[in-house]
Amino acid sequence: MSALLDSFASAFDALPARDAAGLGDARRDALAAALQDGLPGPRSERWKYTPLRAFERRSFTPAAAVPAVLDPTLLAGIPAPRIVFVNGRFDAAHSDLAGLPTGVTLQPLSQALLTGTVREVNFLARRFDRADEVFARLNAALADDGVILRAQEGAAAPLPIHLVFVGAAAERDLASHSRHLIELRGDAELTVVEHHLAADANTHFANHFTHVHLARRSRLTHVRVQDEAAGASLVARTDAVLARSAAYRRLDLELGGALSRHELNAELQGEGAQVLANGVLLADGKRHLDTRLGIDHVARDTRCELLWRGLGAGRAKAAFHGGITIREGADGSIASLSNKNLLLSAGAEIDTQPVLEIHADEVQAAHGAAVGQLDATALFYLRSRGIPEAQARALLTAAFCRETLDLIEDAPLRASLTARLDAALAGLEAA
Secondary structure, three states: OOHHHHHHHHHHHOOOOOOHHHOHHHHHHHHHHHHHHOOOOOOOHHHOOOOOOOHHHOOOEEOOOOOOOOOHHHHOOOOOOEEEEEOOEEOOOOOEOOOOOOOEEEEEHHHHHHHOOHHHHHHHHOOOOOOOOHHHHHHHHHOOEOEEEEEOOOOEOOOOEEEEEEEOOOOOOEEEEEEEEEEEOOOOEEEEEEEEEEOOOOOOEEEEEEEEEEOOOOEEEEEEEEEOOOOOEEEEEEEEEEOOOOEEEEEEEEOOOOEEEEEEEEEEOOOOOEEEEEEEEEEOOOOEEEEEEEEEEOOOOOEEEEEEEEEEOOOOEEEEEEEEEEOOOOOOOEEEEEEEEEEOOOOOEEEEEEEEEEOOOOOEEEEEEEEEOOOHHHHHHHHHOOOOHHHHHHHHHHHHHHHHHHHOOOHHHHHHHHHHHHHHHHHHHHO
């Protein structure tokens, strides 16, 4: 067994909440499956662009729930309502749940495990049957904190709800496994913003799994900003299920971390359900970013629009897989995928793989992917107007990425995200 899995097995033995809410047997089965199949190798199609040989030699210590001292400026731009986790553990001192509207509840998973019923945390008992789902299995075995966000029928929040995950320095490399549930009942509407931030330089590992359940005619805008420490490693997965006429708007900004992999799966199970998902992969230095989309059109008249942009600089590597399946019977579906990427240095690498499977009639579907360099004609035009080359490149790069932010309808939130993206791009240009 690898050092990585050995450290996780030891963490399970010491996990206080492993038997909470009657989940002990399910947790043990998940751990046993992960240990038996091990980490996926280079022959695994889903992991071929993210080799784990070096990662599996590392070992991690479970994060402890200790009071954290954070620089006030880290959270200054993140208003209430917000819930904060430091190294995967709920931090009540920095959380502020003021302003939650009637019909919306937000609590840490750790509290639900101690005081809630089995029904409230039954999403933790989900099984994962594929051998390459090792990190989902480890999450099922080891997750003891996270977010439970529920909106009742017709509930709406006028302000975004912020979920903040902070990596803070420690004496050892820490591992956290967090499980989250975002559940909207019929006609509910929320905006949720995830922030993955670094309080200090660290080389921790975070394993996030998020369930999104959207009932009929509900609307969720979900933003994820990943800006962790340069040495941190993150594996994240989001599984969304949409009922009739539900709408899921999703934006991912991958800006930080040494290794970051995110898998976004969405099942459009109800007629008229729609997913609009945009994202930016900003890979520089020696960073490795891997994003996999899996959109499954199950019902008729469903729709997905996917717009992703990638930047590669330094010796970084980025991988993108955009998978769309239109099942038999999902007639009238509309699906589109656009993935364009810019290589800003000779040492960077970007791999893109659009996949479109159609098993229905009367559908509209298109996908496209490209990897190239900045438009020489546009660059020449800007320089001919007296703009220095470095500034011209920065302008073109920013315009290339900002298109993805048009998805966000909330003007203050869009402005905040634009500023965050521009700051990351400025750092990229300086690297």
